[in-house]
Each structure stands twice: as C-alpha cells, then as structure tokens.
Amino acid sequence: MRWSFKIGKLFGIDLKVHITFLLILVWGALNYGGSAGPLYGVLVTLSLFALVVLHELGHSLAAMWYGIPVRDITLLPIGGVARLERMPEKPIQELVVAIAGPAVNVVLAAMLLPVVLGLGIFQTNALTLGLIMEPGLLGLSSFLLFANISLLVFNMIPAFPLDGGRVLRASIGLFTNYQRATQIAVSIGRALAILLGIFALYEGQIFLTFIAFFIFIAGSQEGQAVAARGLLRRVQARQALRENRVALSPYATVGQVASMMLSNPQTNFAVLDPADGQFLGVATSGRISEAMQSGQWHRRITEVMDHAKTIPTIALSTTLDEVQDKLAEASTQFVAVYDGLHFKGVITTNDIYRVFQFLSQSGYASQKFAA
Ligand SMILES: [Zn+2]
Numbered sequence: 001m002r003w004s005f006k007i008g009k010l011f012g013i014d015l016k017v018h019i020t021f022l023l024i025l026v027w028g029a030l031n032y033g034g035s036a037g038p039l040y041g042v043l044v045t046l047s048l049f050a051l052v053v054l055h056e057l058g059h060s061l062a063a064m065w066y067g068i069p070v071r072d073i074t075l076l077p078i079g080g081v082a083r084l085e086r087m088p089e090k091p092i093q094e095l096v097v098a099i100a101g102p103a104v105n106v107v108l109a110a111m112l113l114p115v116v117l118g119l120g121i122f123q124t125n126a127l128t129l130g131l132i133m134e135p136g137l138l139g140l141s142s143f144l145l146f147a148n149i150s151l152l153v154f155n156m157i158p159a160f161p162l163d164g165g166r167v168l169r170a171s172i173g174l175f176t177n178y179q180r181a182t183q184i185a186v187s188i189g190r191a192l193a194i195l196l197g198i199f200a201l202y203e204g205q206i207f208l209t210f211i212a213f214f215i216f217i218a219g220s221q222e223g224q225a226v227a228a229r230g231l232l233r234r235v236q237a238r239q240a241l242r243e244n245r246v247a248l249s250p251y252a253t254v255g256q257v258a259s260m261m262l263s264n265p266q267t268n269f270a271v272l273d274p275a276d277g278q279f280l281g282v283a284t285s286g287r288i289s290e291a292m293q294s295g296q297w298h299r300r301i302t303e304v305m306d307h308a309k310t311i312p313t314i315a316l317s318t319t320l321d322e323v324q325d326k327l328a329e330a331s332t333q334f335v336a337v338y339d340g341l342h343f344k345g346v347i348t349t350n351d352i353y354r355v356f357q358f359l360s361q362s363g364y365a366s367q368k369f370a371a
Contacts, residue, residue, distance in 0.1 A: 004074050013060055013082075014072040015053065024077040040135050047140065048147055049075055051108065055101045055151060056082040059163075062100035066093050086325055087166075091173030091181070098166035105152040112145040159189030159215045160222040179230045186223035190216055231359045232320035232352065237337045240320060240355050241345040247272045248301055250280055255297035258288055268334060270346050271305050279336055279343035281305035311336050316344060320352055327352075 004016040028045025029038035060070040060082045071083040088094050119138040158164040165185055173181035197212035247270045248257060271280045283305040291304045312330045314323055316339050326335055327349055334348040
C-alpha cells in the first residue's frame with residue numbers, strides 16, 4: 001500500500017502503518033484523553049490498535065499454518081488489513097483462517113473480563129458504561145473489553161468483506177461447491193446490507209449508511225471475482241496463447257523495434273536467441289517508448305527489456321486463474337509459457353482480460369455454477 005511505513009516484524013510478517021494512521025493518534029489524543037491528558041488518549045488509541053494487530057495476527061498465523069504466505073499487516077485509521085498471498089478455497093481452511101481473527105478477540109475478552117470485574121469490585125460499587133471513559137487501569141481495561149466485544153460482533157456480521165461473510169461462505173461450502181457457496185453468501189450479505197441501510201437511514205445514522213453501502217458493493221465485487229475465477233479456471237494457458245506473434249532478435253535496436261511498432265498492434269515482444277530459440281526476455285511498448293523519449297534509439301533491445309529471470313514461468317496446462325495468481329504474486333504484467341524446456345510464448349494481463357471478455361459475452365458465464 002502506498003504511503004505505508006514498516007514499524008516492525010512479528011512472526012516474520014512486516015507490520016506497517018499507513019501515514020493517515022498518525023491522524024487517528026491525534027484524534028485519539030483529543031478524544032480519549034479526558035482529564036488525564038492527551039498522552040493517555042494516545043495510550044488508549046495504541047492499545048485499541050494492539051487489539052487490531054492481534055486480530056490480524058490470528059488470521060495470519062492460521063494462513064501460515066496452511067502454507068499461505070502473508071505479505072504484511074497494515075494499520076489504517078479504519079482498522080487493520082492482513083494481506084494474504086491468496087485466500088484458501090478449501091472450505092475448512094477458509095473457515096479456520098476467517099474465524100482465527102475473531103477467536104483472538106474472544107480469548108482477549110475472556111482474559112479482560114476477570115480483570116475488569118476484579119478491579120471493579122475494589123474501585124467502584126457499580127460497573128457502568130461511563131467507566132469506559134474514565135482514565136485509569138479500570139477504565140482502560142473496561143474500554144478494551146468493550147472494544148473486543150465490538151470488534152467481535154462487527155466482524156462476525158455474515159457479509160463480505162467481513163470475517164462473518166467468509167465464515168458463512170466456508171460453512172455453506174462444506175455442503176456445496178465454492179461458486180455456489182459464494183453466490184448464496186453474497187445474496188445473504190446483500191440482503192443484510194440493504195436491511196442495515198434502511199435501518200441506518202431511518203435512524204439518520206450517516207456513518208452506518210455508508211458502511212451498509214460499502215458492504216453491499218464489496219459483496220457484489222466478491223461475487224464477480226469468484227465468478228470470473230470460475231470462468232478462467234476452464235481455460236488453459238495453451239488456449240490463451242496468441243498465434244503469429246512477432247518475436248525479436250537480441251540484436252534489434254530500440255529504434256528498429258519502435259518503427260516496427262507503428263505497423264504492429266502488439267504491445268510486447270518476446271526476445272529470443274536466434275541460435276537456439278532460448279527465451280531471453282520481454283520488450284514492452286512502454287519501455288521502448290521510454291527509451292525513445294530519452295533519445296536511446298540506438299540501444300540494443302536487450303538493454304531495455306525485462307530479463308527472463310525476472311519473469312514467472314508456467315506450463316502449457318496451467319489454468320488462467322492460476323496464471324492470474326502468479327501475476328499478482330510477482331506484481332508483473334506477463335508470464336512466460338513453457339512446454340517442458342521449450343519456450344512457447346508470453347501471456348499478459350491483457351490476454352487474460354480478452355479471454356474473460358470472450359467467455360462472459362459468449363454465454364459461457366450463464367453456466368458458471370454448473371461445475
Ligand atoms: Zn478479521
């Protein structure tokens with residue numbers, strides 16, 4: 001995420017904060033400080049976000065248990081995000097990963113409850129909600145207990161992108177396929193979002209209306225993404241390879257390729273060794289025009305291309321949903337397709353989009369839940 005800074009490492013996972021997080025500290029200092037002053041407000045806010053980190057760690061450690069790498073945990077003013085390389089599609093794994101976060105809040109609440117009760121008996125004769133805002137150990141632990149329960153309840157609302165939505169899909173997925181389970185979970189989530197929206201509007205709660213709207217949109221997006229994956233899973237790399245593509249010799253210059261590009265709609269070119277057909281890299285139109293703009297038209301194409309060793313490779317039989325994962329993992333625009341040791345061609349994000357467009361327009365999509 002842009003404007004995020006690494007502040008530490010937990011269990012091998014980078015912990016980052018977004019720059020806007022600093023604003024929430026200021027807000028917390030003013031809002032939670034009370035009679036104890038702004039420093040106490042900062043302490044309260046930081047402990048709140050410690051809860052969020054522990055929640056995200058719950059998801060992350062469960063994912064790592066299943067061999068799914070975790071890129072990082074980022075703290076934003078609205079909460080935390082653990083970026084998993086992928087979400088497990090096996091229902092039981094998704095269930096465990098989704099529930100591990102809220103489970104942390106259950107454990108923390110169970111640990112805080114005796115503290116609050118114990119301190120409460122000695123300090124006051126009645127435990128009230130007003131206590132939460134009172135500076136001190138009792139106030140802070142009551143606040144954290146309350147925050148834990150709120151986090152738990154909110155996250156378990158059965159709608160995407162909340163944990164509850166994933167728990168719901170995974171639970172339905174135990175009885176039917178992933179696509180169908182997603183469709184049902186999305187419908188339930190949208191219905192809840194509409195109910196929540198109506199309630200929020202009726203009550204005049206603008207923030208809640210916004211959340212309801214967000215949940216509705218996120219549900220639709222999840223549904224579309226899963227449907228798209230289902231379509232792409234039916235196509236192998238060999239079917240998506242474009243024929244009659246022009247490949248370049250490593251001796252070509254930037255200027256030569258640029259003039260060739262005028263008459264060729266290709267936006268990227270594989271560079272092959274003329275002697276043995278070995279794949280050397282990919283020259284993109286972007287890199288070529290960059291080089292032209294800085295007057296490097298005489299340079300060899302090999303000097304401006306992306307080298308083969310930096311490009312992920314796949315087999316002819318790899319399905320396009322896996323190709324999509326590879327592209328996302330490596331944050332690149334193309335993969336090299338091999339048949340054993342033989343280079344067969346390049347597949348780009350555009351090629352995947354083209355296949356997807358074709359499939360969804362040709363009526364293939366209407367049978368997407370048949371599998
Ligand atoms: Zn969560």
